[in-house]
Amino acid sequence: MDGMLIFMVLFKLVVSLVLAVFNFRVNRNTIYLSGVLIIIALFGLLHYSLFANNSPTMLVFMGVYNIPTYYLIGPFLYFYFRGTILDNSKIQKSDLVHFIPFLIAFINIFPSYLKPWDESLELANRILADPNYLKSLNLGWLYPSNFNMIGRPIFMILYVILIIRLYREHSGELYRNALPDSHRQLMRKWLVLLLIVVSFAALSYLLGALVFINTPNIPKETVLHSPLTLIVMLFFLMIPLLIVIFPQVLYGIPIVKKKRKSFDHYLNAGEIYKYVNKSDDPLKEDAIRILDSIHNEKWYLDPEFNVDILSVKLELPKHHIYYCFNYIIKSKFTALRSQLRIEYAKNLLKNEEDISLETVAVQSGYSSLQSLNRAFVEEEGISVYEYLLKLKRN
Known part of the structure; x- marks a missing residue:
């Protein structure tokens, strides 16, 4: 299971870097999708460090310092869907509201940035010795740290709902007057499949977090090798796999299969x-x-x-x-x-x-x-x- 986890992380990082480097100048919407993949990869590193790697240094960076970053998955995904549907990658001033969860999480965890490194490593080692310690851990100024376990998937689900609303209101504008029906259908199929996979990934992760929180003294090995953990990893792995299956969507306009003369x-x-x-x-x-x-x-x-x-x-x-x-x-x-x-x-x-x-x-x-x-x-x-x-x- 730990081998699959690190493979998933590396695969997402590779796909996200390819997206960012080779497609940014052509279609800037892909930078938001790259951001989603990078954050999910970091998310995978967090769980790898917690349940498989036993590295306190990695856990400090991925599980403490990087907590605010995980609240950007929803906004980046929303910007990607909106930019693809409306054919416009620009960010407006009003979009700053989407970064409020990130800012709140940053303020909440800010005291941890000021702690001596030795104290942070000691805390990480205590968590590695018994992940159940996370259930009572509180490092924040504004809310308990353990809220992040359910807060991250909850915010993802909220953004899924927001994206569904956006899609229902504007799907008719999907490359209106620009693409033939076959191309438009391909883009719709890609967006719908991506949204379904993200929805199940968020729901399965939320369910896993609730099981972890409500199960007393659950062993680390049980969490790592449980069927629910496997389901969560599979859904998160499917996101970059969809990009491999639908390479045409990376340019915003599908690449037609007819031979170019x-x-x-x-x-x-x-x-x-x-x-x-x-x-x-x-x-x-x-x-x-x-x-x-x-x-x-x-x-x-x-x-x-x-x-x-x-x-x-x-x-x-x-x-x-x-x-x-x-x-x-x-x-x-x-x-x-x-x-x-x-x-x-x-x-x-x-x-x-x-x-x-x-x-x-x-x-x-x-x-x-x-x-x-x-x-x-x-x-x-x-x-x-x-x-x-x-x-x-x-």
């Missing part, structure tokens, strides 16, 4: 629009708007121009932009940007006889002549110098 044309705006207009994708209008803006405003001439800037200018979520490029425009953003810059540079070379190559590079959106030359070789198969000689010969 290559976009190998040389720049021709007419071809692009003709190609995009054939699409029946619900995001086609956004794709056309992206192309219109890039072409008409010539944002690509800015050396700093990237998806972040495009997202701000068009007020479109980045994961929508990535979706449009991958599955409607069928080109990478960087490839299209490079094609537009090279075409602009070619026009300058054709129409401005006395213009220097350095000036062409800067006016075409490149930071240097070397950058222009590299891009020229990639797009045209020849260097900018060879292209210029070719123009002169003709």
Whole structure:
């Protein structure tokens, strides 16, 4: 059982770090889901240190100093659901109310941060010798410390109720006017399954805490190897497993299973629009708007121009932009940007006889002549110098 517990902790940490590192720039809602997984992993370390590892140092950090953190699971989960349903990851000032339980828990446990380290280790060793000591332990200023055993799952259940209410009120807005029914159904299935797993995890943990509190002198081995403990671990393990099962949801918009075709044309705006207009994708209008803006405003001439800037200018979520490029425009953003810059540079070379190559590079959106030359070789198969000689010969 202790091996399964540490595996669960490590698995959640790995999944949460992958979520945070690889998806934050694309879909910031995943940072809240990463936060949930990290806190659950810390929660697992708490129980590992208490019932399997017998490390007083780990117990002090996970079971005393880290208590306020466990009250963030509910808020982070709520922010993730709300951001996914409403397609908006921003936190408002009014959202600070969700951090009140964390703040209260922090104030309550604050005296423990001021205690000498030796006293904290002595307390941890006493708990490790007999976990039943937790039932009468009181380290707090505002409420008994043993309340945390049932307080954490209770707050999770309250947030589950809040999320259910949010979902019932706004599920119709789930990517309204953005996704086809098949994609929308996938997102709904993911959110409902995630909510069910979290609900059962919170309820089973609350039941386990109540059994522990109301069972006199329960042995540590009995707690660790009880069927209820196994059920709790399985439900908490299912949360990161769902992410493995539903990797499409990480970008906010599902990754469709159709094969992405290559976009190998040389720049021709007419071809692009003709190609995009054939699409029946619900995001086609956004794709056309992206192309219109890039072409008409010539944002690509800015050396700093990237998806972040495009997202701000068009007020479109980045994961929508990535979706449009991958599955409607069928080109990478960087490839299209490079094609537009090279075409602009070619026009300058054709129409401005006395213009220097350095000036062409800067006016075409490149930071240097070397950058222009590299891009020229990639797009045209020849260097900018060879292209210029070719123009002169003709």
